[in-house]
Amino acid sequence: MQNTPNSNRVNIVIVGAVNSGKSSLLNSIVEQNIAIVSSEEGTTTDSVKKAMELIPFGPVLFIDTAGFNDNSKLGNLRIEKTINEIKKSDFAIYVIDGNNFIESEYQENISILKKYSLPYLIVVNKEELLSEEKKNEIKSKINNCLFISTKNRDSILNFKKSLIEKLNILEEEPSLLKGIVEYGDKIVLVVPIDSEAPKGRLILPQVQILRDALDNGIKSIVCRDTELEEVLKEEKNIKLVITDSQAFKNVDKIVDNRYPLTSFSILFARQKGEIDKLIEGIEVIKTLKENSNVLIAETCTHNTSHEDIGRVKIPTLLQKKLNKKINFTFSAGKDFPEDLSKYDLVIHCGGCMITRKNMENRIKFCNEKNLKVTNYGLVLAYLSGILEKAIEPLK
Numbered sequence: 001m002q003n004t005p006n007s008n009r010v011n012i013v014i015v016g017a018v019n020s021g022k023s024s025l026l027n028s029i030v031e032q033n034i035a036i037v038s039s040e041e042g043t044t045t046d047s048v049k050k051a052m053e054l055i056p057f058g059p060v061l062f063i064d065t066a067g068f069n070d071n072s073k074l075g076n077l078r079i080e081k082t083i084n085e086i087k088k089s090d091f092a093i094y095v096i097d098g099n100n101f102i103e104s105e106y107q108e109n110i111s112i113l114k115k116y117s118l119p120y121l122i123v124v125n126k127e128e129l130l131s132e133e134k135k136n137e138i139k140s141k142i143n144n145c146l147f148i149s150t151k152n153r154d155s156i157l158n159f160k161k162s163l164i165e166k167l168n169i170l171e172e173e174p175s176l177l178k179g180i181v182e183y184g185d186k187i188v189l190v191v192p193i194d195s196e197a198p199k200g201r202l203i204l205p206q207v208q209i210l211r212d213a214l215d216n217g218i219k220s221i222v223c224r225d226t227e228l229e230e231v232l233k234e235e236k237n238i239k240l241v242i243t244d245s246q247a248f249k250n251v252d253k254i255v256d257n258r259y260p261l262t263s264f265s266i267l268f269a270r271q272k273g274e275i276d277k278l279i280e281g282i283e284v285i286k287t288l289k290e291n292s293n294v295l296i297a298e299t300c301t302h303n304t305s306h307e308d309i310g311r312v313k314i315p316t317l318l319q320k321k322l323n324k325k326i327n328f329t330f331s332a333g334k335d336f337p338e339d340l341s342k343y344d345l346v347i348h349c350g351g352c353m354i355t356r357k358n359m360e361n362r363i364k365f366c367n368e369k370n371l372k373v374t375n376y377g378l379v380l381a382y383l384s385g386i387l388e389k390a391i392e393p394l395k
């Protein structure tokens with residue numbers, strides 16, 4: 001269970017004013033001292049993350065943030081980091097210190113959660129210190145809050161029960177293959193083993209599609225592009241060929257219109273939502289001028305090599321196609337640039353390392369700034385002249 005990727009866990013961010021008891025709550029939930037607890041303001045600096053199996057709900061990742069309303073020296077930086085975590089999460093636990101409830105702060109913080117469409121559970125902490133009168137006053141200002149005491153085990157058990165009830169009604173990430181192929185169908189996954197392929201293992205998008213096929217009773221054949229022709233001759237009734245986007249051109253030549261064809265990256269673009277907007281983003285390529293600025297964003301960090309898809313292949317092919325010099329900037333990992341003012345287009349990877357909500361928030365953030373986003377697989381299909389063919393299976 002600890003091997004479940006964080007993108008497949010429900011990401012739960014714990015927010016609230018500094019010293020409202022967020023870290024104590026996390027320690028009580030996981031029954032370990034993992035978050036730093038201190039009565040001194042602003043003690044928790046960076047987010048503390050803890051993956052766990054929340055029984056009977058499933059795998060989750062708790063993210064304890066530095067907090068809102070931080071008046072310490074590093075306050076602004078901490079608040080910015082907290083908002084970054086909110087953008088990437090699926091659910092929030094908003095912790096209020098019952099002894100220090102300030103309605104205006106509460107309204108302001110709730111509006112941040114609403115801005116990023118984040119469902120939440122409000123807990124009023126330090127119940128053991130609150131009079132009935134104080135509790136009634138808070139209840140009259142907050143609908144549906146839960147009073148807890150991190151010092152009381154029964155209170156934490158009750159909190160976990162309420163949390164699971166809320167999580168159970170969250171929308172699940174859709175299947176990568178459902179709606180494209182059905183139970184009993186046969187698919188071929190093409191995984192080129194070149195110098196970019198990590199030694200001794202498959203990369204996460206390939207593993208997740210294989211797992212999705214198994215979950216849905218879809219038979220998969222995995223081969224390299226060098227053996228694809230042989231596989232296509234031997235096998236009958238293939239419903240879909242899925243290739244690494246980098247091999248689109250070669251694989252398209254081999255498949256030769258016999259079977260529908262798409263890529264791992266395009267399937268991820270569909271699963272993470274907003275595929276239509278990402279397809280629209282392709283149109284911007286045609287409008288790029290000499291020295292236009294393009295942001296290439298991926299959500300994992302890895303070493304680059306001469307065959308790197310984001311840093312080398314896409315920039316080279318794009319400039320060749322347009323016969324223009326384009327300025328590329330690269331962003332990697334879970335943080336996304338705040339200042340997008342200079343960019344004309346964002347080309348994003350499949351985002352297998354982030355949740356659907358996180359990807360939706362990135363696209364929304366760009367679109368609010370009139371900036372279009374597209375996807376690695378879509379760009380490589382377009383540059384290979386097979387965009388229509390590669391998105392046909394999604395229709």
Ligand code: SF4
Nearest residue numbers: 300349350351352353
């Ligand atoms: S580049 Fe993107 S899609 Fe590819 S493995 Fe990394 S996070 Fe996943």
